[in-house]
Amino acid sequence: xxxxxxxxxxxxxxxxxxxxxxxxxxxxxxxxxxxxxxxxxxxxxxxxxxxxxxxxxxxxxxxxxxxxxxxxxxxxxxxxxxxxxxxxxxxxxxxxxxxxxxxxxxxxxxxxxxxxxxxxxxxxxxxxxxxxxxxxxxxxxxxxxxxxxxxxxxxxxxxxxxxxxxxxxxxxxxxxxxxxxxxxxxxxxxxxxxxxxxxxxxxxxxxxxxxxxxxxxxxxxxxxxxxxxxxxxxxxxxxxxxxxxx
Amino acid sequence: xxxxxxxxxxxxxxxxxxxxxxxxxxxxxxxxxxxxxxxxxxxxxxxxxxxxxxxxxxxxxxxxxxxxxxxxxxxxxxxxxxxxxxxxxxxxxxxxxxxxxxxxxxxxxxxxxxxxxxxxxxxxxxxxxxxxxxxxxxxxxxxxxxxxxxxxxxxxxxxxxxxxxxxxxxxxxxxxxxxxxxxxxxxxxxxxxxxxxxxxxxxxxxxxxxxxxxxxxxxxxxxxxxxxxxxxxxx
Numbered sequence: 001x002x003x004x005x006x007x008x009x010x011x012x013x014x015x016x017x018x019x020x021x022x023x024x025x026x027x028x029x030x031x032x033x034x035x036x037x038x039x040x041x042x043x044x045x046x047x048x049x050x051x052x053x054x055x056x057x058x059x060x061x062x063x064x065x066x067x068x069x070x071x072x073x074x075x076x077x078x079x080x081x082x083x084x085x086x087x088x089x090x091x092x093x094x095x096x097x098x099x100x101x102x103x104x105x106x107x108x109x110x111x112x113x114x115x116x117x118x119x120x121x122x123x124x125x126x127x128x129x130x131x132x133x134x135x136x137x138x139x140x141x142x143x144x145x146x147x148x149x150x151x152x153x154x155x156x157x158x159x160x161x162x163x164x165x166x167x168x169x170x171x172x173x174x175x176x177x178x179x180x181x182x183x184x185x186x187x188x189x190x191x192x193x194x195x196x197x198x199x200x201x202x203x204x205x206x207x208x209x210x211x212x213x214x215x216x217x218x219x220x221x222x223x224x225x226x227x228x229x230x231x232x233x234x235x236x237x238x239x240x241x242x243x244x245x246x
Numbered sequence: 247x248x249x250x251x252x253x254x255x256x257x258x259x260x261x262x263x264x265x266x267x268x269x270x271x272x273x274x275x276x277x278x279x280x281x282x283x284x285x286x287x288x289x290x291x292x293x294x295x296x297x298x299x300x301x302x303x304x305x306x307x308x309x310x311x312x313x314x315x316x317x318x319x320x321x322x323x324x325x326x327x328x329x330x331x332x333x334x335x336x337x338x339x340x341x342x343x344x345x346x347x348x349x350x351x352x353x354x355x356x357x358x359x360x361x362x363x364x365x366x367x368x369x370x371x372x373x374x375x376x377x378x379x380x381x382x383x384x385x386x387x388x389x390x391x392x393x394x395x396x397x398x399x400x401x402x403x404x405x406x407x408x409x410x411x412x413x414x415x416x417x418x419x420x421x422x423x424x425x426x427x428x429x430x431x432x433x434x435x436x437x438x439x440x441x442x443x444x445x446x447x448x449x450x451x452x453x454x455x456x457x458x459x460x461x462x463x464x465x466x467x468x469x470x471x472x473x474x475x476x477x478x479x480x481x
Contacts, residue, residue, distance in 0.1 A: 015256050015374045018266075020273025022377075043304075112307065116330075123327035129252050129372040152307070158327025161298070162307025180301055 013129040024133060025126050028156035031135030032082035037068070038169040039081045040201045041139045042179070043151040044194030046222040048141040050079040050151075051198040052169075053206070054216050069218045069229050073098045075108055076142040077218045077227035081168040083135035090136055094118060111142040115152035115160045123158030133157075137168035141218070143225035167201075175205045191221055196242050199235075209243070212236040252372025267375055268368055271397035274377035275324040275409060280444055281310075282408035282416055283321070283381040284437050285392040289430035289460035290383040292321045292392075293437040295410075295445065296455045311457040311467050315340045318353055318384035319457045319465035323410035324397075325377035332376060336360045353384040357393045357401050365399025379409045385463045412444030419443055430460050438473075438480050450474065 010017040014024045039052035052068050070078045070091040076098060080087030097117055101109040118138055125133045133156040140152045153168065154160040165183050167175030178201050189197060195217065203209055212235040220227050230238075257267040281294035294310050311321045312329075314336045322329035339359045343351040360380065368375045375397045381404075382393045394409065395401040406424045408416035419440050428436070437456065442449050451470030459465040468476075 009256075013256070016267050016270030016274060016377070018270055018273070020270050020275070020277060020377065022374075119327060120330060120334075123331060126327065127331070127367070127374055127376075129256060129374070157325075158330075162304035163302055164304055165302045166300075176300055176302060183302055 014126050014133065015129070022126055022157075025157045028133040028135050032137045032156065032168065033170050033172070034135075035082050035084075036170055037081060038167065038171040038175060038202065038205060039068070039079055039137075039139065040165075040167045040175055040179070040198045040205075041079065041141065041151045041153070041163065042165045042189065042194050042198040042201070043149050043163065044189035044191060046149060047189075047191040047194050047219060048143075048149045048151045049195045049198045049217065049219045050077070050139050050141055051195075051202050051215055051217050052079055052081065053202070054214055063213070067216060067229075069216050071227045071229075072114065072140075073102070073108060074226050075220070076111060076114060076140065077220060079139040079141070079218060081137045081139070086134040086136045087138075090118065090121075090134060090138065093121070110144050111140055111150040111152055112144070112162065114142075115140045115154050118154045119158050119160035122154060122156055126156075126158055139166065139168065141220055142227065143220050143222055149220065149222065165197075165201075167205075171205045175201055178204055191219075192238070192241065195219065195230075195238050196245070199238055200242050203242070210239065212239060254371050255369055256372065256374060257368045265368065265398070268398045271324075271375040271377050272379075275379045275397065276411065276413065278323040278325070278378075278410045280408065280410035280412040280416060280441065281321045281323045281381060282406070282420065282437060282440055283383050283392045283394075283404065284406040284420065284424070284428070284433040285383075285390050285404065286428045286430045286433035287426070288390065289385060289433070289458060290390045290392050291430065291433045291437050291456065291458045292319060292381050292383045293441055293454060293456045294321045294323070295441060296453050298453075305452055305470075309455070309467060311455050313465055314356060314382070315344075315350055315384075315465075317350060317386060317459065317463040317465055318356060318382060319459060319467075320380050320382050321455075321457065322378040322380050324379060328376045329378045329380065332360060332363065332378065332380065335363050350386065352388065353382065353386050353391045353393070354388075356384075357382050357395060361395045361399045361401045363399075364395060364397060368398060381407060381409065383457070383459060384465065385459045385461065390459070408440065415444050416440050430458060434458065434476060435480055438476055442480075449477065451477065 279295040451473035
């Protein structure tokens with residue numbers, strides 16, 4: 001019976017459509033793209049790097065307050081692509097969760113545990129009608145004590161995977177195609193190669209050369225497993241290296 | 247359970263007496279990756295396709311077959327995130343049983359409690375049914391057992407079963423190949439052959455997962471090299 005859903009609310013809240021799909025979750029994915037920003041993450045041999053566009057829509061805005069890169073703890077970073085307000089809510093809860101973990105169990109929350117927590121929260125919003133899914137795709141990065149550099153991506157549907165490289169946002173698919181070619185033979189990138197692969201992937205996919213103020217870069221390295229946001233000078237060094245290489 | 251603003255069920259009867267949300271949930275299961283289970287005379291094997299969205303995904307970070315207790319494992323077809331919720335709740339229930347009775351929970355009881363959770367979500371306010379069917383496999387005092395639980399919360403014990411995209415071909419294949427006195431090793435080979443039937447692309451230890459439990463009552467997931475060995479035997 002085509003009327004069976006009861007006035008067709010399957011597009012308004014997270015209940016099943018006749019084909020077994022959740023339209024609200026699919027629309028949340030579209031909201032991630034609608035932000036108009038693309039992000040890239042690359043995992044190297046002993047480091048992880050994430051890059052995103054820094055779009056400041058108004059010259060009067062304080063540029064330093066526009067960011068999508070959030071430290072969750074000293075050692076874990078999160079790059080949020082999509083709706084900024086949803087991202088801040090998620091980051092706030094993640095920070096709380098990571099701090100409680102450290103207090104309760106006496107060691108730092110590992111990357112995959114935080115990613116699972118974020119993904120499980122996202123799943124709750126896909127099953128309970130009272131909350132809509134968040135329009136955010138999160139990339140979580142850090143150095144795991146046992147497994148080394150880790151990069152996880154969590155999406156509005158509640159899926160989460162570890163990645164060798166990944167992308168989210170407007171040009172997600174193009175970026176993934178680019179990265180698949182680069183990572184095909186399981187290269188073990190050094191720190192500089194990791195950062196430069198991520199930045200050049202973004203440049204290639206958006207077909208423009210960036211100034212250091214137009215992108216944000218976050219890294220963690222095994223040598224110093226602290227989540228660091230690169231300064232404009234450091235980004236410039238990498239941009240110069242890339243343009244000299246080409 | 248039930249969300250206060252939504253004190254009414256979202257799953258309601260249609261005029262013909264059907265619960266349409268559950269039917270839609272079964273559609274979601276039917277579009278999921280194929281998985282199957284076979285009960286042998288001395289153990290149970292479960293297997294599933296593990297097709298990842300890109301070669302960039304680190305396949306070692308994903309494990310579809312999960313343990314609920316040391317002697318009970320589970321595989322799903324359908325929406326991965328939903329299965330995580332059920333695994334988490336079932337693990338807790340199994341642990342609560344153990345704390346009370348100082349004995350591992352019998353498989354039938356764990357299945358019943360898992361199914362009860364799934365049924366709750368078809369009747370409580372403000373929630374949708376789970377978009378997964380589960381195959382629960384284990385070995386306890388009643389021997390090897392295999393149960394399938396559906397989004398409605400109904401469950402049955404199976405000698406062999408399949409779910410997901412390729413369910414009808416897989417079940418036909420299993421019906422032909424199944425024998426009551428199968429040994430676990432034969433069941434593993436049959437499971438691989440069944441998956442191979444409907445598999446698109448090159449099958450390998452990296453894009454399928456197999457979990458087994460024998461009379462040792464220890465459920466374990468095979469490593470990808472072990473799977474490759476079995477694949478070579480089956481060629």
